[in-house]
Every structure is written in structure tokens, then in C-alpha cells.
Amino acid sequence: xxxxxxxxxxxxxxxxxxxxxxxxxxxxxxxxxxxxxxxxxxxxxxxxxxxxxxxxxxxxxxxxxxxxxxxxxxxxxxxxxxxxxxxxxxxxxxxxxxxxxxxxxxxxxxxxxxxxxxxxxxxxxxxxxxxxxxxxxxxxxxxxxxxxxxxxxxxxxxxxxxxxxxxxxxxxxxxxxxxxxxxxxxxxxxxxxxxxxxxxxxxxxxxxxxxxxxxxxxxxxxxxxxxxxxxxxxxxxxxxxxxxxxxxxxxxxxxxxxxxxxxxxxxxxxxxxxxxxxxxxxxxxxxxxxxxxxxxxxxxxxxxxxxxxxxxxxxxxxxxxxxxxxxxxxxxxxxxxxxxxxxxxxxxxxxxxxxxxxxxxxxxxxxxxxxxxxxxxxxxxxxxxxxxxxxxxxxxxxxxxxxxxxxxxxxxxxxxxxxxxxxxxxxxxxxxxxxxxxxxxxxxxxxxxxxxxxxxxxxxxxxxxxxxxxxxxxxxxxxxxxxxxxxxxxxxxxxxxxxxxxxxxxxxxxxxxxxxxxxxxxxxxxxxxxxxxxxxxxxxxxxxxxxxxxxxxxxxxxxxxxxxxxxxxxxxxxxxxxxxxxxxxxxxxxxxxxxxxxxxxxxxxxxxxxxxxxxxxxxxxxxxxxxxxxxxxxxxxxxxxxxxxxxxxxxxxxxxxxxxxxxxxxxx
Amino acid sequence: xxxxxxxxxxxxxxxxxxxxxxxxxxxxxxxxxxxxxxxxxxxxxxxxxxxxxxxxxxxxxxxxxxxxxxxxxxxxxxxxxxxxxxxxxxxxxxxxxxxxxxxxxxxxxxxxxxxxxxxxxxxxxxxxxxxxxxxxxxxxxxxxxxxxxxxxxxxxxxxxxxxxxxxxxxxxxxxxxxxxxxxxxxxxxxxxxxxxxxxxxxxxxxxxxxxxxxxxxxxxxxxxxxxxxxxxxxxxxxxxxxxxxxxxxxxxxxxxxxxxxxxxxxxxxxxxxxxxxxxxxxxxxxxxxxxxxxxxxxxxxxxxxxx
Numbered sequence: 001x002x003x004x005x006x007x008x009x010x011x012x013x014x015x016x017x018x019x020x021x022x023x024x025x026x027x028x029x030x031x032x033x034x035x036x037x038x039x040x041x042x043x044x045x046x047x048x049x050x051x052x053x054x055x056x057x058x059x060x061x062x063x064x065x066x067x068x069x070x071x072x073x074x075x076x077x078x079x080x081x082x083x084x085x086x087x088x089x090x091x092x093x094x095x096x097x098x099x100x101x102x103x104x105x106x107x108x109x110x111x112x113x114x115x116x117x118x119x120x121x122x123x124x125x126x127x128x129x130x131x132x133x134x135x136x137x138x139x140x141x142x143x144x145x146x147x148x149x150x151x152x153x154x155x156x157x158x159x160x161x162x163x164x165x166x167x168x169x170x171x172x173x174x175x176x177x178x179x180x181x182x183x184x185x186x187x188x189x190x191x192x193x194x195x196x197x198x199x200x201x202x203x204x205x206x207x208x209x210x211x212x213x214x215x216x217x218x219x220x221x222x223x224x225x226x227x228x229x230x231x232x233x234x235x236x237x238x239x240x241x242x243x244x245x246x247x248x249x250x251x252x253x254x255x256x257x258x259x260x261x262x263x264x265x266x267x268x269x270x271x272x273x274x275x276x277x278x279x280x281x282x283x284x285x286x287x288x289x290x291x292x293x294x295x296x297x298x299x300x301x302x303x304x305x306x307x308x309x310x311x312x313x314x315x316x317x318x319x320x321x322x323x324x325x326x327x328x329x330x331x332x333x334x335x336x337x338x339x340x341x342x343x344x345x346x347x348x349x350x351x352x353x354x355x356x357x358x359x360x361x362x363x364x365x366x367x368x369x370x371x372x373x374x375x376x377x378x379x380x381x382x383x384x385x386x387x388x389x390x391x392x393x394x395x396x397x398x399x400x401x402x403x404x405x406x407x408x409x410x411x412x413x414x415x416x417x418x419x420x421x422x423x424x425x426x427x428x429x430x431x432x433x434x435x436x437x438x439x440x441x442x443x444x445x446x447x448x449x450x451x452x453x454x455x456x457x458x459x460x461x462x463x464x465x466x467x468x469x470x471x472x473x474x475x476x477x478x479x480x481x482x483x484x485x486x487x488x489x490x491x492x493x494x495x496x497x498x499x500x501x502x503x504x505x506x507x508x509x510x511x512x513x514x515x516x517x518x519x520x521x522x523x524x525x526x527x528x529x530x531x532x533x534x535x536x537x538x539x540x541x542x543x544x545x546x547x548x549x550x551x552x553x554x555x556x557x558x559x560x561x562x563x564x565x566x567x568x569x570x571x572x573x574x575x576x577x578x579x580x581x582x583x584x585x586x587x588x589x590x591x592x593x594x595x596x597x598x599x600x601x602x603x604x605x606x607x608x609x610x611x612x613x614x615x616x617x618x619x620x621x622x623x624x625x626x627x628x629x630x631x632x633x634x635x636x637x638x639x640x641x642x643x644x645x646x647x648x649x650x651x652x653x654x655x656x657x658x659x660x661x662x663x664x665x666x667x668x
Numbered sequence: 669x670x671x672x673x674x675x676x677x678x679x680x681x682x683x684x685x686x687x688x689x690x691x692x693x694x695x696x697x698x699x700x701x702x703x704x705x706x707x708x709x710x711x712x713x714x715x716x717x718x719x720x721x722x723x724x725x726x727x728x729x730x731x732x733x734x735x736x737x738x739x740x741x742x743x744x745x746x747x748x749x750x751x752x753x754x755x756x757x758x759x760x761x762x763x764x765x766x767x768x769x770x771x772x773x774x775x776x777x778x779x780x781x782x783x784x785x786x787x788x789x790x791x792x793x794x795x796x797x798x799x800x801x802x803x804x805x806x807x808x809x810x811x812x813x814x815x816x817x818x819x820x821x822x823x824x825x826x827x828x829x830x831x832x833x834x835x836x837x838x839x840x841x842x843x844x845x846x847x848x849x850x851x852x853x854x855x856x857x858x859x860x861x862x863x864x865x866x867x868x869x870x871x872x873x874x875x876x877x878x879x880x881x882x883x884x885x886x887x888x889x890x891x892x893x894x895x896x897x898x899x900x901x902x903x904x905x906x907x908x909x910x911x912x913x914x915x916x917x918x919x920x921x922x923x924x925x926x927x928x929x930x931x932x933x934x935x936x937x938x939x940x941x942x943x944x945x946x947x948x949x950x951x952x953x954x955x956x957x958x959x960x961x962x963x964x965x966x967x968x969x970x971x972x973x974x975x
Contacts, residue, residue, distance in 0.1 A: 028898040028911055034764030034774070035860055035890045035925065036903040036910070042920035043912055050916050 010069030017061035060649035067642030071635040090131040090184035097192040099165040100595040103317035113227040117191035125149030138165035162577035163551030164592040165198035168205040190224040194601040197594035214612035224617040228600040231314035235261040236596030242323035253299040253325045259291040275306040292446040305579040324586040327544035330357040330375040338383035345514045349531040377539025382407035399503030403538030408470030427471025437465035443488035449533040466519040550589040719743040753794035760857030763905035766830030769887035771949040778856040790818040801839045803832020833905035840869035852879040867935040881942035
């Protein structure tokens, strides 16, 4: 790769010595000669060494000229710039990663990876010379023309965001643009930290994408500028929940956060807690890589907002988590149960006081689900798994943000895999032997329906005595679909409670029933809080306050105008985390949790995803000596080589002359 | 001197200067005539041959006083029989002698040497013969001492044209057998032939008691082999051609040539023959003067340098 490729024509000069040699051979002179016998002997016997020396001299001359010509072309030693210089494409599509993890500071340069990427793009643009540049950024996925990569640095579409990146979608957008516009020879310049959760290597979309890109003519070249350096010191804060509490005339908000750190260093961490603009600082104890912090803060009645913030580290973007709270939320549920007793118990668990905003309807699985027009947050389904319209209705309900709890049928049913319900099925019912019930020995206490109480006490899950249980056949994660996660399990490892995210909502599956011959769930000590938490989760969408993930959230109506709440300057709810307000509705947007754990793909994995495509991955690690990731010019090396070849040529020529001089001295 | 005026290869001035010297034989000669050369037998020849005009410096004991009394002119009385010195001049006229450098053709140079020597020898009263090695075989003119014979030799030299190839060694063997009596044999050639048979033939000459002298004629180009560009060398003795870069082959060519010259010179010294290496850019008078003077001093001429 060279900075002055035109000078490569100078390499033809390397042929000059050979051409001159051949011309000399062609323009020979004829001479009638007498002493032919000596000449024949001379050419026949011992000219090999002389010939070799003369060819070496010729080679030295040619190589010296080639070195000088190549030095004039200003060669580069590898690196990102070297990779992007291979020819001039008609168009360069820049796929730019604006995810939150790109805000990680480079350990030496102290510059976010995103800005380092912009800097390297600008350098490549100065050297390149493509016909035009199109940028597709991870936040908007919209192809937009730019004058040059240098101009990108000042543009909105290159600014930092709190979103995650969807690389299959980015490549899909690029492939569609190429197929639609047919721009001629195209290069794809990919700028990314190779964050695994963004690239989604398990996605089933990759083979098709690679085939589409490989099928585009002329051949598309993919040049990946990888910035996979891990942060040296980074903690990330993520919201688990924020709930308003009312105890008599005292109002408070219970905030639960998760703190992740890559370095696993225990110690006290000062956390700034901002509640409705009031700033306080509290120390939290960090035990290691993952901490769950909960704090109840005194708050006024009504709606409110706040955020917690960690001290500055190598990624300022993942230090803050926002929350909103308050407002009257309808907590209504629907129980569809085969067993009347279970139905009544579950109805009580959903709505202990069946009045006002807290209601629970009871029906059977055979009746149509009356979900439309109601503020239903939870559906409890006890019995054989639904099929057909009912299954589709439940899935849609969960996709819109509702929660569904499945409980097993009392009778044994054949193993049926329900595609509509994400490959979940009930297995055989198993009874405990003798008088030893099944015991739940593990459950997730940090978050979820079985998390500990506001005052930090555990639910009495361990005291549950389960006499009968149904086997849960759960599908693992596939492609972009999240898999089932076991939240609680029996001693033998079989699941008691499992969860799967579906759209904005969630499916739960519990292995036993609140029937007397199944378990003692009916005592309510575990069942009621568990169901109540599921209901709260499913009813969140009816709350005037909403928590959502930045990038995944979209306004329900184009007429809604969301503005930043408080004094924070982030005003774009589509890309920036923060607290936003639209009329009486409040919204807290946070980064996706996947951005907080940095697990980059390897270069080989990236090449594997784009099998069949011309892919070059350049990992730009900062040089410890120079602090620079740009490749260096190596023309001085070629000048030195050229001089060395000339010296060798001179030495060989002198050897020749010395040999001749010795012989001349002995001549008559 | 009438013959001299007509020959381009004879220079009267050179002849005049060299005629003050006597071409001498190092070996005793067999002859019936009283001459300048030491005889292998005692006594002298008594058989009258012819008269010739007196020349200053002639021994007056051979003046024919009776002729002087009759004609009032001085005539020298000469006696017919074998002369004491019989000189056989051997000239190589094969193709390689036709090489023409910046200073002319080698054969022309050799002809000058041969003609001048023949003239000197005849005029000092010795018999001179000529043997020319050609591609068609050995052409001989037997030794005589008359002026008419000299003219015959000069005519033969003037008509010489180089060409073809010949086995020099074979020719020398034949000559060694043909020249029965002791003679002075002067060979003019470039000796571009295999060294071993050549030396064998020269030894044969010496075995026959001939006084042998070799003149190896070389052009400066043949010695130095300096050419500034690739050359197509066309063999003067055949149709063979060779294209080569002299810069590449020069060193090995010189090594081969030097080895050949060295063998020839060393062998000549070993079996008592005179050896003169003659580069044709040198004045031939000087070459001859050096040769004659060395003979007069009785030493062996063995000039290996630029003779």
C-alpha cells in the first residue's frame, strides 16, 4: 500500500539494466577471429562464476532502481490506512458504530473509541479518493451521503449515543443500498469495537447477509477498523427497578441498581444520587464484579425522576442510570385456570382486594381471552398450553409489554412443542417419593419475581414443599431471540421458575400448582409476592411513568413531543439516555445492559460471519511506544535497501575490475 | 636491388641497415663452399660456380685477377657446391594468420620478416628455401643461393593468401623429414594449434639437428582481448561463429591463451630452440635486429615479452 501509487510506474525502471543489457547483446559487432580455440575453451569451461557475478550485478542494479521507485511511492507498513488504500472505489459505505460501548476511552490516547475511529476515518479519507461516501450509523440505520470522512466528525450522525448497535441490521442496510443504487465498485468501511452483543454472532441472518454481499458485482470489499481494546478501569450502573412506596402518609421511592465492573475490585464507591434535582452522595459497598444495590429514598407523592451516577472512569456513558416513579397504575390481571381451586387462589394472589385499580378476572382456558380494552398487566394460564388464536393472542399480549405466567395442567399431556409459545412445552408430571418433597435450593434474589423484599429479606422459597412437579422443556436462545432463563431450580437442577423475554413483555413458567396435592404455594408466602411482582412488571406500560431502553424505545404516536426533564441537556429520546416528559407521562431511558459488559469478537469470528466476502480486519491497538495507531511510512527503509544494492553492485564490479587488472599485469 | 623496388614488403632502408649484420647459425653447418658459417667438416669447396661484382668489404683473396687484367673490373670468384648455411623459412599461411588488427594483417607482417631475412641470407651467400603451410598442404621452394632464386621466393610470398585450416604439427613433421642436412629452420606462425603435437613436431626438428627458431606472431587484440561490446567472432579457418560478451569471457580467454604461450615458450627453451613472441604492432626491423644480434652474441633468443 502506497501513498503515491502513481510513482509505482517507476518500478518499470527496474527493467532498464536488463533492457540495456539485452540491447547491448543485440548490437554486437562481427569480427573475423583467429584465436578461436581459446575463446571456445573460455566460453565452455569456466565462465559460470563470471556469468553469475554479472547477473548479480545486473540484479543489484535492477533492485536498487526498484527500491528507489518504491520509496518514491511512499509505502505504508500495514495498518488501517494501508488497508484502505487498495485502489479507489466508486463509493465507500461507512458503517459507523455509535453504541455506548464505543465511548470507552482508549487507555493511552484518552480519546473515546468513537472519536479515534473518526480520526482514522478522516486520515483514510485524506489519502483515499473515493467518488462518494455514504454513512450508515448504528443509531439510525439510514444511509446518508457525506462530503468526506473528515466532515463526519462534526455531524450529528457521528455523535455519541446510549444505544446498542445491531450489526446484522447495519450490513442489511448496506446490502440493500448497494443493490438498489448499483454504485459500481464499493468498499465497506466498518468502524466498531466488535462488541459481541452488537454483532450477534449467533444470528441466523449472517449467512444470508454474507451471501448477498458476496453476490454483488463488482466485488464488495469490507475493511473493518476494529477497536477492541478493553477499558482499563470501568464500572457500569444499570437500573433494575424504581417503585414508589406508600406507608401511611410517608411516601418514598425504592430504587434498585446493578453495578458491574470488569476489574473485580471490592471497595467503597461514592455514588451521586439525584432525586428530582436534589443531589446527595452515598457510599455503596462493592463486593466484586456484580453488585445489586437497593436504596429507599424519601420522596414526595406524585411523579418524580432521578438518576444515580458513578465516579468518572474509562467510559463516562455507562456511569449513569435514570429512573422515574409515581402515579396511579392499574394493577389488573386475568386468570384462566382449569382447576377451580388454583383459579381462585391465583385470583386472590393477583388482586387480594378485588376493587378499584386492583382487579382480577377469573375464567377457564377454554373461554376466549378478554384482553382487549382492559388495562390488563398479567395473564395467569393454568392448564394445557394454548394453541391457535389463543396462543397468538398471548404472544401479542406479552410483546406489547404484558406478563404471562404459565402453570402446568394437572393431568399428563403428551409432549407438544408450541412454536407459538417459543418452543416451550410441559413434560411429564413427577411426584416426590415417600414423604420427601421437592425443595427449591436456588433462586435469583437480586432481581425478578423472587427477589428479596424492600427491607432486604429473602422470600421463604426454601421452605416450599413441592410434592408434584411438571417437567419444563425450555428452548435455548436462538438468533436474536433471547432464551429461557431459570430463575429458581430444585435440588436436582430442574427448573421451578423460568423466564423468557418476549418483545417488551415476558413469559414466566412455574413447575408446580397451588393445589394441596402439588405444593404448599397456596399459603401465599411465596405465591402472592411472586405474582404481584409479575403483575407490576406487566402493568408498567399503563403507568404514567415508563422505563425503556434507549434505541429500542419508539414514541407511540408521531404527535407526541418528548422533552428532556430536569436540567440535563440530552434532548433526543431516540439516541440519548435520560428522563423525558410528554404531558403527564414520564419516561426514563437507559442504555441496554448488554453495552455494559465488553466481550469483543475476534477478527477470525468477524471474517467467519462474512464468509465468502473480501474482508480485512485491522485491529488498531495503540502502540505503546508512539501512542499512535496509524501505520508508519517505510520509504526510508527502501532508500537504505537501494543504497545497499548499489554498494553490492559496486563491490561486485570492483571484484571484476580487480580480477582483470591482475590479469592485465601479467600480459605480454 | 631491382627486386626490392618492386616489393611492398621489402624496405630498402631496412635492408641496408640490417645487411651490416650477419645472420649467423648457432649450430655447425654442413657445406662444401667456404662461407661465413662454421662447418661441421674440415677443408673448403673448390668447385667454381659463378662470378659476381666486387663489393666493398669482400675478401680480396677471392678476386679473380685474371678477369681484372682482361676487363679492368673487379670480380669475385665464387665456387659452386653446397653452401655452409641452408636456411629453411617456414611460413604459416592458414586462416588464423589472416587476422587483421589495427596494425594490419599478421600474414603481411610475417611476409615482411620472411622476405627481409631471405634477402639478407641470400646476399650473405647462404641458400634460402621457403616452405608455406597452407590448407592445401606444404608448398616448398628448395634452398638456393642465387639472386634469381630470391626473386622466385619473393614472387611466392607476394602471391600468398591466407585461408583454410591445416595441421601445422603434421606439416612440421614432414618438413623435418624432408630437410636432410643440417639447416637453420625459422618458423613464422601464430601456433594456434594443440600444444602437445606441436611441441612433438618441433622436437622432431631438433632431433634432426636443425637450428630451430620460432617466431610466434600475435596481434595486440588477440593478446589483450579488449572489446567494449558483445561480439560475434567468426572463425577464420572455418564457418564457425560464436556470439559472446567479452566482458564475461575475457578473463578465461586470457588464462587459456597465457597457458598456451607459456607451454610453447617453456618447451622451446627446454629443447634449445629460439622463441620470439612477436606482437605485430612492433617495428619488424627491430624484431629482426634483436634476433640477429642475439645470434651473433651466441645466446639463445627466448623473448617472451613484447619482442
